[in-house]
Amino acid sequence: MKRVFYFIAVFFLEIFSQRASAQQSTRLISNWEFLRQDLGGVWEAVRPVKQGDPESVPLWTKVILPHCANERDAVDPDVNYYQGPMWYRAQLKISNPYKNGRTILHFEGAGQKTEVYVYTTKVGTHVGGYDEWTADITDAVNIFRQDDSLVKRFKGKVPVVIRCDNSRDLEMMPSNLSDFNLYGGLYRYVNLVYEPALYIDQLFATPVVAANGRSGSVNIKLRLSDPGKLPGAQLLVRLVDPSGREVQKTQKALQLTGRDVEAATLIVRNPQLWSPEQPVLYTVEATVTTTAGAHTSRSRIGFRNFEFVKKGPFLLNGKRLLLRGTHRHEDHAGLAAAMTEELMRQEMIAIKEMGVNFIRLAHYQQSRIILNLCDSLGILVWEEIPWCRGGLGGAVYQEQGKRMLRNMIEQHYNHPSVIIWGLGNENDWPGDFPAPTAIGVDQEKIRTYMKELNSLAHTLDPSRKTAIRRCDFCKDIVDVYSPSIWAGWYRGIYTEYKEVSKSEFDKVDHFLHVEWGGDSHEGRHSENPDKSLQNIKATGTADERAGDASLYGGAARASKDGDWSETYICNLIDWHLKEQETMPWLTGSAQWVFKDFSTPVRPDNPIPYMNQKGVVARDLTKKEAYYVFQSYWTKKPMAHIYGHSWPVRWGKEGEEKMIKVYSNCREAELFLNGSSFGIKKRNSQDFPAAGLRWNVVFKKGANTAYVIAREGKQTVRDTIRFTYQTEQWGKPAQVKLEKIKEENGIATIEAKVYDAKQVQCLDAAGWIRLGITGDGILLDDLGTSSGSRRVQLYNGRAIIRIKTNGGSSVASAKADQLPVVFLDL
Known part of the structure; x- marks a missing residue:
């Protein structure tokens, strides 16, 4: 029950934060139309056309926002994803309640270049797919309404047209060499906002807490809209504690001498400190009252201090905190970047429940919703601009980077979760621009620009640190540096992790390891995950080098020669986590990445165009x-027996097999087919599975295993059921296709590969293509192992779902060189 109330509290905190920054703000979700191509001009989007008139082409489709133009094609195995112009249009009912007020369209993010029109009047443009921006449509709306014929034609509504464009452009961040898609569309929320003639554009709050935690203060600055000449402005500033009690307030006359105003400095005795365990939040509220009306802006803040100890660990509020982190890309099956607030909340709660206290938001400014959730859930943040790969462009490119850095810092300045502003990622990666050196980038040019970004970040926000990942020739510029360490994946073996990390730690004053782990094909498991790795040698280094991500050529490495099984990745992660418990100097790390995401540079992965390191x-x-x-x-x-998605294990009769249990409990007892196999004590340094492993003999056919884990008086239980196959198989000879489930109009079909003797080939990992003809629709292009029509087999099988539409269809499966098979549905 406590957990339920906690998440309800998180929900209402987010609703409050989303809606408090404007006097009247409405999300524009429905009644939009979309066109994924260019027009000759905005007139084609608004010109009068009779229904059924052949001149009504091109055809627009109805969509709801947020919407991404690449919701499916980003992972289509047969095409390149769309990069080009696209249009949206809607008719808005606009009724601003403020006399002489401003009507604004607020974009929480749109990709990648955007133009905004009211009827045919351009009212705003923006370059950059990830920062927030606004278009003031007040004057254009007033002009539109002066034409009675237009008002009559649109029945009192105002036509708004938006052109987005994610075309390739070398002089725009991020680079198309980046390991993620540059999505197009209105993939974050668009809001219709009404403000009085004078309003607070931004509120900046800087909380400071004494080292002993007994006193604190918060300095509050305001950025106003154009103040004009409104007389008699009054300012009220309040600070409210986490329980809703007013801590302090101040009221004074406000001199409108410019946009930026020093509002107040409020003193707090014994402030409650924000931390991942107790993410307590105060609220700052500022109200400006003039003859134009009153405007209130609110922001949540947190009191905390932190330190990256020189050559040492990370401290939060004076105590060591091991940063236990992951990464997040803005990407989801069937939606691409167009995630709803509810989906974001679901994802961030899952991240928190994994035990995360730190996240790097990769590789761009992310939604305000995500930052609000990090504040309320207690997740520390490294957020960065999308200067990622390719080198360094010219003046336009560099100005965009500075603008995006300024916007990111100012827009997310108040979030107590943020501790690091990231200035770049893999900036030593060449390709977009000619360079005078053999390494492909101009190091001095990049160093000069990195220094400019570092100086700008510290000028805008002296309270936080700067950082980059993987650009060794710039590691002396930023406050915190993360080298490339991929032990056991792109280089070497995972048992080198601690040694390599300590070596890199010694090279800089402030070290933080972000990006480690490896790919795993969901549903693929192995009885011997290390067999294919016998040729991989310890190297004493673990960096990712040019070509390492390729599945062809080069030295032996797990990323190329491994089996991409979940089994191997669990062992790799298990080793890293056990080692981190014995590294007292470590600030922390962030595993790459929480969720699988799409990328244009990995067409040959087991799920095409997917980075599968989630x-x-x-x-x-x-x-x-x-x-x-x-x-x-x-x-x-908690307790979890490895193998919930492993329906068939294999081996010889009487052969001992390992069952691993992942649990944080002190002890666990395993039962197999009704018999106890004893109690094991947990020891984090006893690899694998912290000692909670049993060598047992399965019976041929059906087996049931369950574990009872104990922590004091509490017990938890987990059960798995699986088949044990002892028959040996030969070369794959045929595919069988069958329907294994149907509910709510969705049929699930499974393809399995067998040898000539009808024995399932449980190590088959070749390609299979699934298809459908008839009334049904294949639920593919989702970027999952069970949502792709072309995919590598996992243990000799593949699953996909079909929307039957109440009719009849024929499904097909074609695996490598085997005959195609069909199934009537």
């Missing part, structure tokens, strides 16, 4: 690795 799939289905993290990072008792 511990959850692209639809938030948990992989086995999720529970490895829980077993090390969470306190609530």
Whole structure:
């Protein structure tokens, strides 16, 4: 019940935060039309056309916002994803209640270049797909309404047309060499906002807490809209504590001498400190009252201090905190970047429940909703601008980077979760621009620009640190540096992790390891995950080098020669986490990445165009690795037997097999087919599974295993059922296709590969293509192992779902060189 109330509180805090920054703000979600191509001009979007008139082409489709133009094609195995212009249009009912007030369209993010029109009048433009911006449409609306014929034609509503464009452009961040899609569309919320003639555009709050935590203060500055000449302005500033009690307030006359105003400095005795365990939030409220009306702006803040100790660990509020982190891309199955607030909340709660206290938001400014959730859930943040790969462009490119850095810092300045502003990622990665050196980038040019960004960040916000990842020739410029360490994936073996990390730690004053882990194909498991790795040698280094992400050529490495099983990745993560418990100097790390995401540079992965390093799939289905993290990072008792998505294990009759249990409990007892196999004590340094592993003999056919784990008086239980196959198989000879489930109009079909003797080939990992003809629709292009029409097999099988539409269809499956098979539905 306590957990239910906690998440309800989080929900209402988010609603409050979203709606408090404007006097009247409405999300524009429905009644939009979309066109994924260019027009000859905005007139084609608004010209009068009779229904059925052939001149009504091109055809627009109805959509709801947020909407991404690449919701499906980003992971279509047969095409490149669309990059080009696109249009949206809607007719808005506009009724501003303020005399001489301003009507504004507020964009929380749109990709990647955007133009805004009221009827045919351009009212705003923006370059950059990730920061917030506004278009003031007041004057254009007034002009439109002066034409009675237009008012009559649009029945009193105002036509708004928006052109987005994610075309390739070398002089725009981020680079198309980046390991993620540059999505197009209105993929974050668009809001219709009414403000009085004078309003607070931004509120900046800087909380400071004494080292002993007994006193604090918060300095409050305001940025006003154009103050004009309104007389008699009054300012009221209030500070409210987490329980809703007013702590302090101040009221005074406000001199409108410019946009930026020093509002107040409020003193707080014994402030409650914000932390991942207790993310307590205060509220700052500022109200400006003039003859134009009153405007109130609110922001949540938190009191905390932090330190990256030189050559040492990370401190929060004076105590060591091991940063236990992951990463997030803005991407989801069937939606791409167009995630709803509810989906974002669901994802961030899953991240918190994994035990995370730190996140790097990759590789761009993310939605305000995500930052609000980090504040309220207690997740520290590294957020960065999308200067990612390709080198460094010219004046336009560099100005965009500075603008995006300024916007990110100013727009997310008040969030207590933010501790690091990221200035770039993999900026030593060449490709977009000619360079005078053999390494492909102009190091001095990049160093000069990095220094400019670092200086700008510290000028805008002296209270936080700057950081970059993987650009060794700039590591002396920023406050915190993360080198490339991919032990056991792109280079070397995972048992080198601690040694390599300590070596890199010694090279800088402030070290933080972000990006580690490896890919796993959801549903693929292995009885011997290390067999294919016997040629990989310890190297003493673990960096990712040019070509390492390729599945072809180069030295032996897990990313190319491994089996991409969940089994191997669980072992890799298990080793990293056990080692981190014995590294007292470590600030922390962030595993790459929480959720599988789409990328244009990985067409040959087991799910084409997917980076599969997530511990959850692209639809938030948990992989086995999720529970490895829980077993090390969470306190609530949990236990998970490895293999919930492994329906058939294999081996010889009488052969001992290992069952692993991931649990944070002190002890666990395993039962197999009704018999106890004893109690094991947890020891984090006893690899694998912290000692909670049993070598047992399965019976041929059906097996049931369950575990009872104990932590004091609390017990938790987990059960799995699986088949044990002892028949040996030969070369794949045929595919069988069958329907295994149907409910709510959705049929699930499964393809399995067998040898000539009808024995299932449980190690088959080749390609299979699934299809449909008839009334049904294949639920594919989702970027998941069960939502892709072309996918690598996982243990000799593949699953996909079909929307039957109440009719009849024929499904098909074609695996490698085997004959195609059909199934009547």
